[in-house]
Amino acid sequence: MTLTMLTLTSCIQNKNQESISSNSSVSNNAEIQPKSIELVTKKNYKINDEIPTGNNADIIAKQGELTAKAFDRPEATLLGTDRKGNIIIFNSDTEDIERVDLDGNISIVMNIMQGRKNHVYTIKKRGDIVAWSECPHADQDPATDLTNGADWALYYANLKTKTITKVDEYRPGTVVPENAQYRYLCPNQISIASDYITYCSWEHNPDGEVTSVIKLYTMSTGKLEILDYLNEDLTNHAFGNPNVSGNKVVWCKAVVNPDGTYTGYSYLYDIKSKVKAKLVTDENIINPRISGNYIYAEGQPNKTFYDAEVCIYDIDKNEWIYKINNGYSVYKPREDYYLTDLQEYGSYLLWSSGIPWGITIFNQKDNKLYNLIPPPDGVKVDEIKYPHLLDGGLLVWYDQKYGEIVGKDKFTFRYILLK
16 A cells, blocks of 8 residues: 655656547646735634543544455555545556555546546546546656656546546656755645645746646636745745645645754645745744635744644634644653644544654644554554555554564554544
């Protein structure tokens, strides 16, 4: 099974043309830039154990072990669940979207490549929509791809109607400077919500220079627009990948410090009013995610490499209201927990603690923390590997038996389906 993590970064033929639509506005995406404002935010944090703890039984619908081979294949990327609780998988060998019940029975939903000689680089599901980026060499390490991800395209499929639509594609002549902080051309993350798809890409700015951009695509109209250009020095600046919920988009801009840490700030964009607000705070808060009225982001004090924290912002209140860091009681007495790789679905927020023990999530519905798997007092316990929160509220991870050697089939694949 393939799982991918979320990080700060910043030629197509098909045999069935009738099943793929492409919007004429894709090649004409120059837009008037949004109105920019600075929004001075307030802080009124409840920190760590000041945040109430919930009863796990209140949010767990089902849990167990995924024992069927169908779930644990190298070619299988889990995307989430459908409305009936079946697990939706992308098979990179056959290029099919598969539906798999908990007993491991597989049925084919649709093929997404339809004869195009590309490979999927990243793929995301929300509801009936699956969106992905593809390019000729996406099956190899980007460091070895001499084309740097050129000839890429981005599509989405509606699993209900079985239709495929092209969103965007590589512009010939788009060459990223060699010394750019991040320079792979093919989009490496996609966010989907309601009517929108957003991602980071590369385009020529109004001065004709290639730079990183934040893009937004509206599925109902086929409109593709650029929300922001990275106008700073590409050698030490980068965009964080955007995230969308409702009619709002968030992303960040950061400078890469000489010691490898990031210093930056986050943006909140309103799709309806076309206002881009820089969230002004005296903290270093980057890599935002958004769900409903809350923005989840990573606080980076930069005192050590082990101090990243989760900061939660209430849009209506214009306040940073919750903070979780390595001072939380379940993380003690260890001090080398750093909370990063934020993943959201619905009202739930998951993060990686940097230490392979314990899973804690935040629930926006009741503003409580849930210690689904509390970290142990000692360390001679199973290790938790690669936790992911997927569409439909599917939380998956591997348990590795304490003391066993990685790669010796000593992993147990577990799941929790959240209510």
